[in-house]
Amino acid sequence: MKKQKVNWAEAVKPVVNKYKNSKHPLEAKNLYQMLVMVVLSAQTTDALINQIKDEIFKAFPNMKALSGATPEALIPYITKVRNFRNKAKWLTQIAALMKKDSAIPLTMDELVALPGIGRKSANVIKFFAGAPFEGIVVDLHVVRVAQRLGIATGDDPGKIEQQIMDSVPPEEWEVGMSLSFLGRDICRPTPDCPVCPMNKVCAFYNGALK
Ligand code: SF4
DSSP, X not given: OOXXXXXXXXXXXXXXXXTTTOOOSSOOSSHHHHHHHHHHHTTSXXXXXXXXXXXXXXXXXXXXXHHTOOHHHHGGGSTTSTXXXXXXXXXXXXXXXXXXXXXXXXXXXXXXXXXXXXXXXXXXXXXXXXXXXXXXXOOHHHHHHHHHHTSXXXXXXXXXXXXXXXXXXXXXXXXXXXXXXXXXXTSSSSOOGGGOTTTTTOTTTTTOXX
16 A cells, blocks of 8 residues: 555544543653663663662662762662663762752753763653653653654664654644554554554555555
8 A cells, every 4th residue: 555644633532632641651750760770771671670669769769879889889770770880880979960850951962962861761860850842752662663654664662752742832842652552552563453543644554665
């Protein structure tokens, strides 16, 4: 089937509405916890980070507590996490800079200037805080879903983010998290297309992908 021209600004509304009140799978109780968990979760499952979080936050309950820690003090709590040595270094560097929870910045420029935080992590932190969108969360789920939908091509998260930003107006930029939820829930590696709210416009489902 030929690829249809899609008005993505309208087409994403069902998926945005479906997941509007969904909580991020990282079970953070506050912004400090979310920042720590997002940094730890790169290339690691959210489930593992949720498992180890209680011990981490018992030892380091806030930015002030972490700001006095060395990477060596944090490492014993995170050895199951991929790249844990660098992540311990980054988190203690961030804490030394911030010193208190209220100093955590909420602009893209300030967040991506911190060690261990790229655009994806910054978008997740901003989403959690309810800060104005400056971009779109593109994680591994979004990469898969966006390609199948046909809203973006390629597998570079930065380019996919830009393509979605070009197709969807800023007031719908929570669509990144919505597509991530869709990817965890329905558009899994084996997708359940008949129940998907995007199946009318999806290039994969409608046979428009080669
Ligand atoms: S219709 Fe199928 S392939 Fe397309 S987004 Fe939904 S679950 Fe994924």
